[in-house]
Amino acid sequence: MKLYRFKTFTTTYYFPRTTKETKLLYGLYSPFGGILSKIYWTLFQKSNIIRSIRSVDSNKTNIPYNKIRELEGGNSIMSFNMGSPGIEQKISILGFENNHKIPFFAKFSQKPRAIELTKNEIAVYKLLSDTKLVPVLYKEKCCNDYAFLKCEYIKGERPKNIELTKEIIQLSITLNEYHLTNNKTDYKGLKTALSHGDFCPWNMLEHNGAIRLIDWELAAERPLGYDIFTFIIQTSILLSPKKSLNTAIKEKEDIIKEYFNTFGINNYIPYLQSFVKTRQAYETSKGYKDRALRLNEILKDE
Numbered sequence: 001m002k003l004y005r006f007k008t009f010t011t012t013y014y015f016p017r018t019t020k021e022t023k024l025l026y027g028l029y030s031p032f033g034g035i036l037s038k039i040y041w042t043l044f045q046k047s048n049i050i051r052s053i054r055s056v057d058s059n060k061t062n063i064p065y066n067k068i069r070e071l072e073g074g075n076s077i078m079s080f081n082m083g084s085p086g087i088e089q090k091i092s093i094l095g096f097e098n099n100h101k102i103p104f105f106a107k108f109s110q111k112p113r114a115i116e117l118t119k120n121e122i123a124v125y126k127l128l129s130d131t132k133l134v135p136v137l138y139k140e141k142c143c144n145d146y147a148f149l150k151c152e153y154i155k156g157e158r159p160k161n162i163e164l165t166k167e168i169i170q171l172s173i174t175l176n177e178y179h180l181t182n183n184k185t186d187y188k189g190l191k192t193a194l195s196h197g198d199f200c201p202w203n204m205l206e207h208n209g210a211i212r213l214i215d216w217e218l219a220a221e222r223p224l225g226y227d228i229f230t231f232i233i234q235t236s237i238l239l240s241p242k243k244s245l246n247t248a249i250k251e252k253e254d255i256i257k258e259y260f261n262t263f264g265i266n267n268y269i270p271y272l273q274s275f276v277k278t279r280q281a282y283e284t285s286k287g288y289k290d291r292a293l294r295l296n297e298i299l300k301d302e
Contacts, residue, residue, distance in 0.1 A: 001058040001065065003080075004051040006044055008037070014061060014080040021096075024103055025079040028094040030158045030202065063091065068108050071141055071148045075099050078106075086286055087113040094153070103153035104138065105214070110146050117217035118147035124219045125151065133175065134216060154212050156205030162235050164228070164252055169259050171211055172199065172227045176263070180221040190223040190274055191263060199227030200234045222278065225271040228259055230279070233295070245297040272299065
């Protein structure tokens, strides 16, 4: 199977030859970087010459192509995101079933931590199966060597305006109505609820005025506000890397207070402190010590 390789600073993508019907397979990637990355991505999609230079046989990649096709079980074409290197690396897949003319999304994990995360995502899909918060789960298979899921393709586009809007706040509030445990407070007495864990624009899709979330593998029961703080910090690091994270929080203080007032909480600072501690532990576990240290900027003036 001939594939076309598209490489970024953090990962590698492989795309098949597409038709007008299957152009949606390019939706696996969105250029959140600078103007050069956007130009390169546009040329890659539109130029046969550029793609041909990047062509490679699937058997000469590190994609377990035949195994994924066996698990997926359909007469499909697929694009692949090989994921960022590290303990959580997994292959994300966007596919199109030729027989039924249906797009789908899938994940294939082989590293122990990635397998654990994919199993967690499957559990969340089942928990929220009666809602529209998660995609419909089509297939799953987990064993000691890998974890695989195949689910509904959520139609939509990444938000063009990367801002913490009232619609996004409301999405988080709706999510906070659900719980993964019977306990609704943590050991410090902070109110908890289901948290997406990576509540960022690249995990959001807009369609017909509504926003839906994808990539639920980091979902967990956490103190309120974790997702909102994640959104602010991650977008600030991406778009305003020179701005202090404390300043980024202060600039959004009105909307943060409005969010917490919904739950009868007047002081959000303990929740912000909890977020910093949890996020630092997460970044450290992934080997991103610089990111963990940068989180110390938050509340440094408190």
